[in-house]
Amino acid sequence: MSQKAVIFDLDGTLIDSLEDLANSVNQTLKEFGFNTHEINAYKYFIGDGVKVLLKRATNEKENEETIEKLHKRFKVIYKKEIDSKTKVYEGIHQLLGKLENQAYPKAILSNKPHNFTLDCMNKFFSNYSFVNISGQKDSIAKKPDASAALLIAKDLEKDVENIYFVGDTKIDMQTAKNAGMIAIGVLWGFRDEKELRDNGADFIVSNTDELYDILIS
Template sequence: MKSLIFDLDGTLINSLLDIALSMNKVLEKHGYASHEIDKYNHFVGDGALVLVKNAMPKDATENEIKVALKSFIEIYEQNTHNNTFAYEGIYEMLEKLERLKIKKAILSNKPHKFTLKYMENLFNNFHFQEIHGQKVDVPKKPDPTMAIEIATKLNTKIEDMIFVGDTATDMKTAKNAGMIAVGVEWGFRTVEELLENGADFIVKTPQDIIEILNKLK
């Protein structure tokens, strides 16, 4: 039986506005120019440090980036996250997976404590066997280490693992791990990016993930 690993931001939840507003507050606090919200589509996906580096001026020093990262973590943690929500159809898809008794996990480059917070706030009614955000002692995606570890914990063969995400980082993680790569159209990046980085399937709606499971039985 197949098992699923989901990315979080841009895949299950739309968190872009809260991330962008928090980072723009950091930039304004430290005297830098802020960005249009849409710009953050290309800043996110590789963890908080890369987000900050992408948003900061190109000539920012390591110390300035370090200070800005600390500010971002503080501001993002204080944010009420009223603008973050599960994409349409996600809850229905998860309900079907639970009825089918499909094992599922989360693997995100979002800091682990924020990953846990969102899972508790938005997905408390669902059972995920494994939940992992970015941790200091674990390589982040696209390194396949944690994806492979999740497969082991789910007692699922690598070739039976389906990795669902919305960025090149997610597709590369799937390919690096030897898993089936599924790219979602509703996320932060383009279909072209997903295909160029190894997507085996592209889905237009969460329901399409169920259809892929049926095809791969």
């Protein structure tokens, strides 16, 4: 069987960034006089980009002008806190190392702003080669739109049916389905198995050994 390729989500898939994101949003909210939230609440705020995150954190009652002000301040705070508590999930380095040794084509697609995506990749994964690293950009629709995933597929030089898309939320599963890729949901991230299955996961994995076995099958 010919080698396939993989596109990974970032937050909740390769890195546990929940606490840094939550703390940065909470600090932003506090400065603007909004109520803050428990860290675990952010598991369901995260996934659709920063502006949607801020809308959810303010109960979706604020106008775009206010969200823009929050967004601007959040970016300043998060840039300082981006790796304060963030850590790589157990087994990820070993997984990437094994894929690297096989010259297995890898890419990243995140709804995290592109500059922050690059910051995290440089901080945690600079030892690995990725064909494409893409965060959220204003010039292209964010996940679950398939546009960015399809552009990455061209760089990977694989047909979409030979590309695995690995993520931890319904957004990732929907992106895979919209792009015609194979959806793998991971259970160590921010959402649960039901959400992943309900949104089209072809495989569900609970650890990186299971993930590796699928990727090389």
